Amino acid sequence: xxxxxxxxxxILVHKPWFVAxxxxxxxxxxxxxxxxxxxxxxxxxxxxxxxxxxxLYGRFAIAFAIAVIFTLxxxxxxxxxxxxxxxxxxxxxxxxFIAFFETFHLSLPFIREKLPFLIxxxxxxxxxxxxxxxxxxxxxxxxxAVAKLSSNGFAYAIASFYTxxxxxxxxxxxxxxxxxGLPQLGFVINAVPAGILALSLCYGAYMTEIFxxxxxxxxxxxxxxxxxxxxxxxxxxxxxxxxxxxxxxxPPTGNQFISMLxxxxxxxxxxxxxxxxxxxxxxxxxxxxMEMLISAAMIYWMLSICLELIQARIERRYRxxxxx
Amino acid sequence: xNAHVIIEARNVSKWYGxxxxxxxxxxxxxxxxxxxxxxxxxxxxxxxxxxxxxxxAHQEGDITxxxxxxxxxxxxxxxxxxxxxxxFQHFNLFPHMTVxxxxxxxxxxxxxxxEKEARKTALKFLERVRIPEQANKxxxxxxxxxxxxxAIARSLCMQPAVMLFDEPTSALDPEMVSEVxxxxxxxxxxxxxxxxxxxxxxFARAVADRVIFMDAGQIVEAGTPDxxxxxxxxxxxxxxxxxxxxx
Numbered sequence: 001x002x003x004x005x006x007x008x009x010x011i012l013v014h015k016p017w018f019v020a021x022x023x024x025x026x027x028x029x030x031x032x033x034x035x036x037x038x039x040x041x042x043x044x045x046x047x048x049x050x051x052x053x054x055x056l057y058g059r060f061a062i063a064f065a066i067a068v069i070f071t072l073x074x075x076x077x078x079x080x081x082x083x084x085x086x087x088x089x090x091x092x093x094x095x096x097f098i099a100f101f102e103t104f105h106l107s108l109p110f111i112r113e114k115l116p117f118l119i120x121x122x123x124x125x126x127x128x129x130x131x132x133x134x135x136x137x138x139x140x141x142x143x144x145a146v147a148k149l150s151s152n153g154f155a156y157a158i159a160s161f162y163t164x165x166x167x168x169x170x171x172x173x174x175x176x177x178x179x180x181g182l183p184q185l186g187f188v189i190n191a192v193p194a195g196i197l198a199l200s201l202c203y204g205a206y207m208t209e210i211f212x213x214x215x216x217x218x219x220x221x222x223x224x225x226x227x228x229x230x231x232x233x234x235x236x237x238x239x240x241x242x243x244x245x246x247x248x249x250x251p252p253t254g255n256q257f258i259s260m261l262x263x264x265x266x267x268x269x270x271x272x273x274x275x276x277x278x279x280x281x282x283x284x285x286x287x288x289x290m291e292m293l294i295s296a297a298m299i300y301w302m303l304s305i306c307l308e309l310i311q312a313r314i315e316r317r318y319r320x321x322x323x324x
Numbered sequence: 325x326n327a328h329v330i331i332e333a334r335n336v337s338k339w340y341g342x343x344x345x346x347x348x349x350x351x352x353x354x355x356x357x358x359x360x361x362x363x364x365x366x367x368x369x370x371x372x373x374x375x376x377x378x379x380x381a382h383q384e385g386d387i388t389x390x391x392x393x394x395x396x397x398x399x400x401x402x403x404x405x406x407x408x409x410x411x412f413q414h415f416n417l418f419p420h421m422t423v424x425x426x427x428x429x430x431x432x433x434x435x436x437x438x439e440k441e442a443r444k445t446a447l448k449f450l451e452r453v454r455i456p457e458q459a460n461k462x463x464x465x466x467x468x469x470x471x472x473x474x475a476i477a478r479s480l481c482m483q484p485a486v487m488l489f490d491e492p493t494s495a496l497d498p499e500m501v502s503e504v505x506x507x508x509x510x511x512x513x514x515x516x517x518x519x520x521x522x523x524x525x526x527f528a529r530a531v532a533d534r535v536i537f538m539d540a541g542q543i544v545e546a547g548t549p550d551x552x553x554x555x556x557x558x559x560x561x562x563x564x565x566x567x568x569x570x571x
Contacts, residue, residue, distance in 0.1 A: 224379055225416035229430040229482060230406030239433065243420045 013078035023071045030063035040066070104290050111291050114282050118292070122275035123299055129192065129274060130264045133199035134257055140204030145211035146237070159208065166205035172266050174198045179270045195267030203260050210252045214245035247318040254311030258304045265300075275299060328355045329388075330486045330517050331376055336385035338371065345371050346382065347541040353486065358518045360528040363538035364564060369521045372538070373488045376519065377408040390485050406434050409479030409487040413495050415471045417463040423450070423474050424459040427481045434482070442481075449477040453507050469500030473507050480511075487511070489520040523568060529553060537561050 012018055035041055036058055041051035048054040048061050077088055147159035166174065178201075179194040189197075218241050226236040265276035279296030283289045331353040338346040345368045353359055361369045374380040375387055378394050378401055387394045392404050418426050427446035431437040437445070450456045453473035455466075463471055472492055479487060489508065493501045505527050512518055512531045522528070528535050528549055535552040537545045537560075545552065545561045556562045 219416075221412060221414055221416040222418065225410075225412065225418070228377055228379060228405055228408070228410040229478075230402040230434040231430075232402060235433055239429070240418055244418075 011078050013074050019071060019075060022074065023067050026070050027063050027067040030066045031059055034059065035062045035066075101294060104294070106291050106294065107288060110283075110286070110288050111295050114292065115295060118275065118278055118282065118295060118299070121273055122278040122296070123303075125192075125272060125274040126261070126264050126276075127303070129196055129199065129267065129272065130257075130261045133196050133203060133264070134260060136196070136200035137203035137207050137256075137260070138253075140200065141207035141211045142242075144204060144208030145215055148208065148212050149215060163205040163208050166202050167209075171198065171202050171263055172269065174202055175266055175270060191267070191270045191272045194270060195264070195272050198267070199260060199264060202263075203256055207253060207256055210249055210256070211245070214249035215241055217248045218244050247315070250311065250314055250318065254307065254314075257311075258307050261303055261307065262300055329353070330355050330357075330390060331519070332386075332388045333372075333375075334386045336372075336375065336382045336387060338368075338375065338380065338382045338384075345541050346375070349385070349541075349543060351536070351543065353517065353519060355485075355517055356515050358512045358531050358533050359520070359536060360532040360534075361519065361521045361536045361538060362523055362525075362528065362564075362568075363544075367538040368541040369538045370490050373410075373490060373519055373521055376486075376488055377405050377410055379410075402434065406430070406482050407485045409482060409484035411472070411475050411479055411487065411489045411492045413491040415463070415468070415475045415495075417471055417475055417478070419463050422460050422462055423455070423466070426463070426474060427478045430478065430482045445481050446477070449480045450474070452480070452510075453477045467500060468496045469503045472496065472500075472504045476504075476507055476511070486517040486519065489518065489522065491521050491523070493522065493524060525553070525565075525568060537564065539564070 013022075036051040036054060041048075041054075041058070041062055044058075044062055044065060045051065048058040051058060054061070073092075077085055080088065144159045144163065147155035148163070150156060169177075175195060175198040178198045179189065179191065182189045182194070222240055222244065223236060226240045231240065264274060268274055268277035268280070271277070275296050279292040280289075283292035329352055331351070333349050333351045336346055336349040337344070349372060351359075351372075361372065363369050371380055375382045375394075376389060378398075381396060382394075389404050390407050392398070392400065394401075394404065398404075417423075418429070421429065424443070424446055427449060428439070428442040431442040431445060432439060447456060447459065450459055453476055455470055455473055455477075458466055458470060458474070463474065466474065476487075476492075492508070493504050496504060501524070505524060508518070508520070508527065509531055520527075520532075530549075532549050534546055535549055536543055537552070537556075537558075539560050545556065545558050547557075552561075553565065556565060
């Protein structure tokens with residue numbers, strides 16, 4: 001929370017100076033571009049005549065119209081309750097986004113044809129590679145955090161070497177090193193397990209640090225109270241410290257999960273048929289790269305939104321014991 | 325060794341680095357005895373009672389609690405701790421658990437008491453500290469005084485042989501001090517062995533069998549409340565009492 005002040009300020013987007021500035025900036029911005037070739041200019045034809053010969057007057061008229069629409073839009077949204085504001089702004093940004101993709105003249109039948117395979121093969125592979133890696137990374141993180149906080153020199157040395165190494169190398173390089181390096185030692189490893197191993201080790205290293213800071217955020221008094229009742233280390237950790245560290249750990253961990261979902265695309269370089277790999281290869285034959293890339297992009301985004309929603313739910317659950 | 329001795333400290337010394345916190349402390353606590361330890365801040369009184377359940381380690385001398393010697397290599401420290409209740413200045417309740425669960429956790433997880441029985445015991449002791457109606461709330465929803473009483477109930481649920489109080493009223497708002505002291509007085513009346521670090525001199529006068537005054541890591545003076553408040557023998561004690569009773 002930003003805990004807003006109790007003194008009621010006038011709504012920003014209704015302040016005359018703000019509206020005027022916004023109008024001016026938008027006007028100048030669109031004056032700077034030559035919009036005479038766009039479909040918006042076509043709409044302006046009754047006012048400016050033939051767009052291509054309308055010159056400076058045409059530019060000004062187009063920019064002026066856009067600035068009026070934009071400013072009016074913002075001012076009107078300013079009257080709505082906050083929930084509507086959020087909804088409308090999301091919707092408008094989404095529409096702009098779609099309009100942007102429209103300019104690519106994507107072939108929808110091609111997307112429709114390839115989408116089932118993209119999902120049944122690509123999304124499924126991406127999901128299970130990420131899911132398994134997340135579980136392993138979390139286990140590594142708990143062990144690593146305990147080791148980094150322990151007074152045992154060996155444990156600390158191993159854990160700090162591990163986090164330093166795996167945070168210090170690019171993930172892409174780790175993927176190559178594991179896939180190509182392990183066979184040198186005699187372990188011939190398939191692409192999928194190699195990818196999972198690389199992702200788990202890399203994210204385990206980041207999450208070790210998150211878990212460590214979470215555990216450290218718990219007051220010493222909790223340890224003492226727990227000890228004074230005769231709880232051993234494992235019990236203290238499992239029942240007292242970790243449950244309280246979770247609200248601290250969850251937001252950055254959610255971040256890591258989302259990041260992991262997208263970084264799983266890096267295992268495409270060793271030929272795992274996950275979402276990114278298919279997005280690159282399916283469109284290649286017919287040079288319809290954009291169709292597949294944008295589809296995959298949308299799928300990644302939707303998966304991330306699912307994770308965001310899950311994270312929000314969990315955060316709400318753990319906030320319960322803090323409510324007064 | 326006398327069976328009625330609960331805590332025995334002999335020639336105990338402790339250092340924090342070069343700083344000598346406890347200097348050659350000798351103290352025996354008998355069963356049913358109520359002891360109040362007072363003294364200026366930094367005198368080592370909290371450190372001393374934290375040595376009694378080995379939240380702190382002493383470096384020289386012997387501490388025996390309930391017949392078990394405390395030292396660095398003991399394997400059964402949990403047995404000793406589950407017999408020694410401790411109440412902290414800042415309550416240290418487990419904020420992610422309900423009041424009831426705070427009280428049930430120890431018996432269930434350390435002593436293996438079945439849930440039903442643990443609940444019964446917990447409710448009994450919550451009743452005794454007079455807050456059974458708060459059982460299903462979380463600690464943050466309670467006032468300071470209520471939280472401290474829950475902390476007392478939580479310790480009592482372990483059926484300890486002795487209770488240690490580490491300035492239990494120092495973090496409380498003034499109007500909540502008396503509800504906690506009343507609870508402690510009742511506990512004393514029921515025959516609980518208690519060692520209290522506190523500056524509540526009224527409580528010391530009314531409840532203590534012995535008052536111990538510590539300064540600079542040493543026990544300066546020990547005696548019954550009448551002796552201690554009536555004819556303090558040492559200048560340091562007189563000074564401390566005059567300062568603390570001035571207002």
